[in-house]
Amino acid sequence: MYEGMIAETVAIRGHDGDDVAAYYARPLGAGPFAGVIVIHHMPGWDEWTREVARRLAGRGYAALAPHLYSRLGPGSPDDVAAIARAAGGVADEQVVGDVAGSARFLRAQPYASGRVGVIGFCSGGRHAYLAACRLPELDAAVDCWGGGVVVDDPSQLTEQRPVAPIELTPDLSCPLLGIFGNDDRNPSVEQVDRTEEALRRHGKAYEFHRYDGAGHGFFAVDRPGYRPEQATDAWGEVFRFYERTLRAPAGGPTE
Amino acid sequence: MCSYITERVSVEGSAKGPDGWMAVDTATVYFDHPYHAPLDHSLNVDFVNAAGGAGTRVALELSAESARSLVRAILAVLEQGGEAHGGALAPRGRAAGG
Numbered sequence: 001m002y003e004g005m006i007a008e009t010v011a012i013r014g015h016d017g018d019d020v021a022a023y024y025a026r027p028l029g030a031g032p033f034a035g036v037i038v039i040h041h042m043p044g045w046d047e048w049t050r051e052v053a054r055r056l057a058g059r060g061y062a063a064l065a066p067h068l069y070s071r072l073g074p075g076s077p078d079d080v081a082a083i084a085r086a087a088g089g090v091a092d093e094q095v096v097g098d099v100a101g102s103a104r105f106l107r108a109q110p111y112a113s114g115r116v117g118v119i120g121f122c123s124g125g126r127h128a129y130l131a132a133c134r135l136p137e138l139d140a141a142v143d144c145w146g147g148g149v150v151v152d153d154p155s156q157l158t159e160q161r162p163v164a165p166i167e168l169t170p171d172l173s174c175p176l177l178g179i180f181g182n183d184d185r186n187p188s189v190e191q192v193d194r195t196e197e198a199l200r201r202h203g204k205a206y207e208f209h210r211y212d213g214a215g216h217g218f219f220a221v222d223r224p225g226y227r228p229e230q231a232t233d234a235w236g237e238v239f240r241f242y243e244r245t246l247r248a249p250a251g252g253p254t255e
Numbered sequence: 256m257c258s259y260i261t262e263r264v265s266v267e268g269s270a271k272g273p274d275g276w277m278a279v280d281t282a283t284v285y286f287d288h289p290y291h292a293p294l295d296h297s298l299n300v301d302f303v304n305a306a307g308g309a310g311t312r313v314a315l316e317l318s319a320e321s322a323r324s325l326v327r328a329i330l331a332v333l334e335q336g337g338e339a340h341g342g343a344l345a346p347r348g349r350a351a352g353g
Contacts, residue, residue, distance in 0.1 A: 041288065042287060043290055044290070046290065072309065074308070075308060079309035079314075082309070082314065085283060085285055085301070086281070086301070089259050122288070215295070223294065223295050
């Protein structure tokens with residue numbers, strides 16, 4: 001059986017109609033393929049982000065990773081990320097707009113199935129939660145260890161990040177998968193408990209997988225925090241979740 | 256964890272990057288995931304020329320322990336250098352040797 005994919009940089013229309021670069025990996029063939037938006041973390045639009053997009057494409061999804069710092073470029077992703085860092089990151093409104101633009105791009109492709117999910121890691125996990133609450137057009141969201149969904153220190157709320165995503169939980173409009181390490185401190189176990197409580201209280205469709213012996217970012221194979229057993233299991237949960245939410249016939253169980 | 260904890264400080268001096276020496280006027284300091292260092296988190300310093308583009312940056316990623324060692328070394332050298340150079344390292348506006 002032939003398998004193939006193409007992975008390339010493309011341009012999409014993001015927030016405010018801005019041109020935003022994106023890394024786009026998709027299977028070859030007529031589809032239909034569900035789409036997944038990959039939200040990069042604070043250090044930038046890096047090699048890990050590209051690997052995730054290719055991994056998703058290898059499993060049959062059209063995966064688009066927008067460069068959230070596009071407007072600050074040109075330059076290498078790490079240099080541009082440094083500019084974003086010095087400016088305090090990018091505004092939530094802009095990120096949500098870029099995710100919306102990414103969803104439009106994915107749905108516009110002739111091989112699109114019409115369903116679009118999102119996945120984010122670290123600050124990208126927070127953005128995934130945020131986008132799932134703000135964008136009713138998303139069909140599934142995966143939050144991998146997103147810190148800052150719960151905000152205990154009001155001084156952390158800024159003009160760029162004015163609302164704690166947990167406050168938007170009533171507006172969550174798609175099933176949510178959360179992946180967390182129980183040794184993580186941002187988010188802490190207690191903060192993840194509170195997020196679960198909010199999801200239950202508002203009757204949201206969600207599942208959390210919380211791993212002992214794992215801390216923050218335990219998928220990263222090039223860091224000491226890599227946990228192969230937990231990461232392998234968690235990736236399996238991610239793909240089972242997407243199979244259920246992005247590929248199963250509409251109207252079937254999504255929880 | 257990804258955090259937005261960032262300190263920016265004005266600096267005066269020069270840094271040498273792949274394109275040679277450049278003036279730097281800002282240092283951005285943060286503790287977060289590194290881009291290159293094989294660490295979960297690192298103390299990162301970007302020495303930049305604010306008027307330059309994204310590439311006018313000399314970047315550093317250190318473990319927390321080595322960053323603290325570096326701070327101690329910097330302070331020790333400033334202390335010794337001040338004594339050796341007769342107060343040349345005194346902050347501007349204060350009399351040398353005073």
